[in-house]
Amino acid sequence: MAHILIIDDDQDILRLLEFSFKRSGHSVSISSNGEQGLAQAEIENPDLIICDVMMPKMTGYDFCRQARTKPDLKDTPIVIFSARFQPIDRQTALDAGATDYLAKTVAPDELVGRIEELLPKVTPPTLGGTVGLFSMKGGTGVTSLAVNLAIALTLAHKAGAVLADLALVGGHSALMLGVRPTSSLPKLLSTGEPQFTTEMVQPYLVKHSSGVQLLASLPAFSEAVAPPDRLESLVQCLKSSFDFTVLDVPHLLEPQFSALLPLLDKIVLVLSPDMPSVQSTVIALQGLAQLGADDQKISLVVNQITPRHSLPLQTIQKVIKRPITLAVPFEPEMIRAVNSGKPLLLASPQTPAASAIGKLADTLFK
């Protein structure tokens, strides 16, 4: 199933195509002019756009030209569907940036067939990567974000994801997923083997119903240690065994965890909208810079864990001197989700916070 945006000023055609594509199992949104369609496309980021040529305000050719200048739309397939059916019209559309051109002489079912032929070519290949989430200040909701992000990645990409709770002792990932692990990360790290393999790691994982595999921390007190080389080898192993590796990192700036920095494709620095958290984030950013972390990999997520007295995002951005990647709105359902062991993304997927976490997954691994 793909999400298709159809742009045409002819209401009859919009209705006809909407019906045809929905009947074929696709989700469809429609727009009746190029300007509105362009704004809609930027928000929805559809899998494919079908666009008429002859429209008021903006022709289909202009739509293509402008869409190709937008970072989110530069690779989105655009199929021009026009009553102008000459070979020169096809060439003009392709020159403007269209992916393909179909004349309005085709029957709706034939059009659906042609579009579906295009879709497999345009469906993005399964992505993958390793993301580490951390915060310099406690209580910012890193673990709940990591849990839901792992689920979002699994569901969105139908790919294998592992969540490693690197807290060693007292991590809450298992609790939030409602699973009871029989083994844990400190036990795995204490095995004598110099290099980790998939076979070695597998017995220490517990599978959640969403498909996410969890490497949990120890639920009881222990003086567990994580030698940097062992952690590094473990993360290497997880990276090679799973499409997505989500690391809930207690403190990325400490020596045993900072060794993981080169292995991370993305670093999510979580903060809450309060002054202490903002101050800690500034320090964290300085620390990451000193450790040589690639600035491009860092995303800032404001987790609005408190509904009132929050600092405005603009103020936070001004203090931190960099843009906020995403703000996760305060969500009362999150507390219920944590307490019930059913992650927000599964318990209340329609909530704004769940949507924001889904968007974070899309933003990180596009």
Place this chain on the structure above:
Amino acid sequence: MNTVRRTSSGRVTADFFTSSYRFSASIIVYKRRLVDVLADRMTDYLDIVDIYISRINAPGDIVATYQKGSLVKDEIIFILLSSESEGISKERFYTTRDDIPLFISVPSFEILGQLKWGSKELDIKKLLSAETHNFLPVSDVTATNSLMPTVKFQGPMALVNKSKVQVLCGLNP
């Protein structure tokens, strides 16, 4: 198919050619066919809507768009349609006819296509003068600009303005 070309509002979209321009536009035909609208002798004009104008030397580029306009019927050289049915009058649509290859010269264009002809012998003079319709339906058309032969237009049906025909050549069936 015509579920897209002729919508429920009775609009037909076509390319209207003069010697210098290509007008991609729609015309409201209601329940009639375009060829019958053209044959309406009550008016010398054709009301068109949603007009997209291209110059003939760059026919893919849209240089201007307008919501409504009137075309002088006599100035139209030919109209290119995406459907054969719009070009054949309702009373002639179900008649069995042979295809006759045609060459037509009109200002700025040479047109190759097929004529549906029912008589045994092709009577060109009769074809051009006696018919009630002032636009001649030609199928499987290729229209080539005579000054810029790389500029070509193709379609299943064209309606050629008989008053613009310089020469019409055909073969007997």
